[in-house]
Amino acid sequence: MASARVSEQSSHPRLFDDEIAVHLAGERGGATPNPSLPPYVALATRFVDDEVLKCVSKVATPIDKVVYRQVVLVGDASDTRAYRLPWPTGTCIYHVAGASGHRWAAEALSAADLHVKRGCLMRRVEVDLAGGEAGWAEDKLVKQGFQPDKESVFAIQGLTELGVEQDAVDVLLGEIGSVAALNSVVVGEMPPLDCRADDLLAQHGLLGWPFAYSDEDLGELRTWRADWGDGADEYGRRRLLFRATQQFPSIRQVEIVEAFRSEFGEVDEDLDLSDNFS
Secondary structure (H helix, E strand, O other), X not given: OHHHHHHHOOOOOOOOOOOOOHHHHHHHOOOOOOOXXXXXXXXXXXXXXXXXXXXXXXXXXXXXXXXXXXXXXXXXXXXXXXXXXXXXXXXXXXXEEOHHHHHHHHHHHHHOOOXXXXXXXXXXXXXXXXXXXXXXXXXXXXXXXXXXXXXXXXXXXXXXXXXXXXXXXXXXXXXXXXXXXXXXXXXXXXXXXOOOHHHHHHOOOEEEEEEEOOOHHHOHHHHOOOOOOOOEOOOXXXXXXXXXXXXXXXXXXXXXXXXXXXXXXHOOOOOOOOOOOO
């Protein structure tokens, strides 16, 4: 995937700028586009970049006080977003990927003397995504400082290249749904599934809008390349881009409400959350 991002830098016009990927691509990171590389990495990268930046650029207003200062990157250990995107000061970035991938990426980036933007924080979270590891959201992500009672953005990319099967995707979305606070956003790419992607998202409280790579809803991004196709595999299943919003409180938010409800009950008062959950 790092090699695919390096190859994109020689495209005209290129979908995104990534001068850091070359440090992760090694000898495979030549400047000449390689048709054997995953054909959808570049478009998925640009799509996720745009959606994440829309969220973190949001400014609180008296009517809508939701801001996003927690970002969780899931899947690809070579993801360079923590280093290359213009994060607002105070953004906390959590990078969820396999242990061996993290060790390799951290070593390569350290050797290149690369650091996240001053005023921001990045933490690596080691998770076996392909193996369908369960319990990591609470046991690992939260222990790294992630706050499940605060709105966050989850960005998923690289599951197809990691060989993550549908059962493991289901586990992953379950973990995200358990710690994603109300109004949190989940964006990214879904690998080929044997079910409807929006149904799978909905099972975990996520109202989602999937897009095929040939979908006109991708607008200008789709027209920048003529050879994307529809992302279908040999079984006719398509890898999809998607954006979803958490419709339910996280487990931590429910616990907070129950604690307050109990305290209000002890003093014989009603707890009214109709105005603002926070």
